[in-house]
Amino acid sequence: xxxxxxxxxxxxxxxxxxxxxxxxxxxxxxxxxxxxxxxxxxxxxxxxxxxxxxxxxxxxxxxxxxxxxxxxxxxxxxxxxxxxxxxxxxxxxxxxxxxxxxxxxxxxxxxxxxxxxxxxxxxxxxxxxxxxxxxxxxxxxxxxxxxxxxxxxxxxxxxxxxxxxxxxxxxxxxxxxxxxxxxxxxxxxxxxxxxxxxxxxxxxxxxxxxxxxxxxxxxxxxxxxxxxxxxxxxxxxxxxxxxxxxxxxxxxxxxxxxxxxxxxxxxxxxxxxxxxxxxxxxx
Amino acid sequence: xxxxxxxxxxxxxxxxxxxxxxxxxxxxxxxxxxxxxxxxxxxxxxxxxxxxxxxxxxxxxxxxxxxxxxxxxxxxxxxxxxxxxxxxx
Numbered sequence: 001x002x003x004x005x006x007x008x009x010x011x012x013x014x015x016x017x018x019x020x021x022x023x024x025x026x027x028x029x030x031x032x033x034x035x036x037x038x039x040x041x042x043x044x045x046x047x048x049x050x051x052x053x054x055x056x057x058x059x060x061x062x063x064x065x066x067x068x069x070x071x072x073x074x075x076x077x078x079x080x081x082x083x084x085x086x087x088x089x090x091x092x093x094x095x096x097x098x099x100x101x102x103x104x105x106x107x108x109x110x111x112x113x114x115x116x117x118x119x120x121x122x123x124x125x126x127x128x129x130x131x132x133x134x135x136x137x138x139x140x141x142x143x144x145x146x147x148x149x150x151x152x153x154x155x156x157x158x159x160x161x162x163x164x165x166x167x168x169x170x171x172x173x174x175x176x177x178x179x180x181x182x183x184x185x186x187x188x189x190x191x192x193x194x195x196x197x198x199x200x201x202x203x204x205x206x207x208x209x210x211x212x213x214x215x216x217x218x219x220x221x222x223x224x225x226x227x228x229x230x231x232x233x234x235x236x237x238x239x240x241x242x243x244x245x246x247x248x249x250x251x252x253x254x255x256x257x258x259x260x261x262x263x264x265x266x267x268x269x270x271x272x273x274x275x276x277x278x279x280x281x282x283x
Numbered sequence: 284x285x286x287x288x289x290x291x292x293x294x295x296x297x298x299x300x301x302x303x304x305x306x307x308x309x310x311x312x313x314x315x316x317x318x319x320x321x322x323x324x325x326x327x328x329x330x331x332x333x334x335x336x337x338x339x340x341x342x343x344x345x346x347x348x349x350x351x352x353x354x355x356x357x358x359x360x361x362x363x364x365x366x367x368x369x370x371x372x
Contacts, residue, residue, distance in 0.1 A: 013370075098345075205356040212359035267352045274349065 008226035016218045018047045018140055025133040049137040056124035064088060064120065095119050095269060103273035111276055114154060119269040126214060126261035139214035148203035151272045159279035172196060202275050206268060213264050217257045224250045307368035314361035321354040
């Protein structure tokens with residue numbers, strides 16, 4: 001009888017969830033994070049995902065700083081960038097021209113640093129989740145919610161600054177052009193809740209998309225590996241067959257996750273840019 | 284029912300809640316049917332459009348990814364809510 005020992009479901013949640021312990025690579029053991037730290041009743045003690053977020057931010061800084069300096073230096077010398085500098089330049093140009101400026105419209109250059117920050121930070125967080133001993137900070141609902149919340153505030157504030165108080169109010173209290181009097185009041189009463197929901201749904205969708213994509217990828221990989229343990233008591237032929245099949249499929253899923261890591265960073269940056277564009281060109 | 288629970292990898296405590304797990308499984312399946320139809324149609328039409336007008340392929344690809352992401356977002360929201368049935372005991 002094939003039976004579930006150990007409990008694969010609990011194992012999966014243990015691996016994808018946040019914890020106060022960072023598993024260190026190469027047999028260095030575990031790092032128990034300091035804490036608990038409280039501000040009032042709020043638990044602000046560091047967790048595994050905080051550590052990996054700081055690591056991602058550090059790696060973004062190092063690679064982009066080095067790449068940017070190299071590109072600037074080689075351009076000054078009249079030569080094209082090479083190596084890491086060329087890769088950084090290609091990605092930055094792609095994000096700035098094809099994501100930020102193409103979707104925000106005129107004035108998009110002003111927001112491209114923010115879009116670039118989002119893109120590279122999410123990309124590094126996603127990629128760190130694929131390393132052995134690593135954890136994807138973007139597989140945490142709090143992290144993605146915070147990212148989406150900053151995007152929401154930036155979008156609304158930039159819309160307010162671009163449209164002015166009257167124009168911004170029009171994005172909430174919608175009256176179809178050409179309607180006056182009683183009809184306008186009725187339409188405003190119907191459309192205002194719809195517009196408000198539309199505003200709130202955007203960051204909510206950004207949050208859930210990134211979180212669910214990263215978590216789902218890790219779930220699939222862990223479920224495939226868990227199959228080996230589920231079939232642990234089966235006859236040897238089945239047992240080894242399942243192990244080989246599961247590892248082969250895991251390799252395929254890892255490749256897919258590599259694509260998804262880039263795709264989700266791209267989509268988060270793209271949708272944020274699209275929302276910027278929608279907001280700033282409401283009139 | 285025991286075999287089904289084994290496939291769902293339910294822990295013995297959660298077995299008390301097996302109807303919720305069944306509901307989560309069915310809900311996930313329904314969400315994926317919708318997403319499969321939606322994204323399949325987006326992809327198929329995009330390939331058709333690129334075949335007709337290869338010079339517009341960059342624009343079509345961008346629009347395809349954007350639309351697929353929007354469909355995917357709604358689907359993943361459904362999947363996350365279905366996952367809650369597994370988490371809430």
